[in-house]
Amino acid sequence: MKRFALIGAAGYIAPRHMRAIKDTGNELVSAYDINDSVGIIDSISPQSEFFTEFERFYDHAWSLKRSQETSLDYVGVCSPNYLHQPHIAAGLRLGCDVICEKPLVPTPADLDELARVECETGRRVFNILQLRHHQAILALKDKVRSGCSEHKYDVDLTYITSRGKWYMESWKGDPRKSFGVATNIGVHFYDMLHFIFGKLQRNVVHYSDNFKAAGYLEYEQARVRWFLSIDARDLPDAVKGKKPTYRSITVNGEEMEFSEGFTDLHTISYQEILADRGFGIDDARHCVETVNTIRSAARSVAQNDEGHPYLRTLAR
Structure with missing residues (x-):
């Protein structure tokens, strides 16, 4: 049995970490x-200390830390x-x-700093990149790997997750703290695209x-047109009033809807980390570089057919 601490226990995603800790024994x-x-x-760990x-x-x-019997093994952030970055560094130094x-x-500079702290402490940091465990994503990766096409796949990625007025009043609506929509809700999708389709060659x-965004x-x-939104008005008509979230990938015109299958991905992530198969700094670098470029890039007019179909709705 490993001993865990959790930083950010009142957040939206924290219960998934708590359950993953419990479900992995x-x-x-x-x-x-x-x-x-x-x-x-x-309901998960009533004996836990809380600060x-x-x-x-x-x-x-x-x-x-003074006793081997009581010292912590992992810190979740x-x-x-x-x-x-400072909370990860604190956990490593513990x-x-x-x-x-x-x-x-x-x-990427923050990644480099964490790598230095890893070397100083002899401990490791792992990132939750849960889409790498999603069965639909793994199936698509296998399909791409086994294919022999000389042409790149044409991909549309659409992710709309409705958020109320509270969002802009929270830290998530402050780009100094969340780093914007593309980073906050999109970073694991960019990791997914790299995981399936290889190295990034162009970012507009x-x-x-x-x-x-x-x-x-x-x-x-692959050639990927992407669209991310927290605006419920962007939901497709078939989804409005039924679900608050829409996740879709089309590959060469074939729809792969993957709104389901997310329930246990954190537990699977924890299982893999505990088995020494987790994703570390080098695995996260590609998507961190991608969102860093997106945040600093100037807007460009979509050329040829490179614009996502939802772009035309943004003029309303």
Whole structure:
């Protein structure tokens, strides 16, 4: 049984980490968040310590380190994006391996700094790249790998996840903290595209604001038009009023809808990490570089057929 601490225990994604810890037969020993709305701990690990000040959390974790029987093995990080790097570094310096939500960090320079801390501490950081475990994605990867086409695949990626007015009032709506829509809701999709289609060769942004973004990516084996949005008005008519989220990939015109199958991916991610098959800094680098470029790129007018079909709706 491994002993875990969790940073960011009141966040949206934290319960998936708590359940993954429990479902893999391990123990949540300590948790921290500035928000005390963490009653879900009672149903998963009621014996866990909980702190609302980071200094007290860190001091407690450091005291546990004095004994091999009580020391922590892993620290999970589910805090706001802009705090990932310091929280990961803190976990590594506590002598723990760290499991962090996406995006791992916003820039390649931050990755380099974490690599230095890994070397200093002898511990490792793992990123939750859960789409690499999704059965539909794995099937597509196998299809691409086994194919013998000399032409690149034509791909449309569409991800719309409706968010209410609260979103812009939270840290997620502040680009200084979330790093924008493409990073906050898109980074694991860019990882997925790299995972399936190989190295990125071209990265163009056609549209970007606080609610949506669109662009064009060209990989070794695919030409990808992408569209991301938190605006419910962008949902397809067939989905509106039925589901708040729409995830779709079309490959050479063939639809692959993958809105289902996400329930257990965090538990699978934890199983793989515990079996020493987790995704580390080198695995995360490609998608971090991709979103870093998207954030800094100037908008370009879509050329030829490189614009996502939803671009024409943005003039309304």
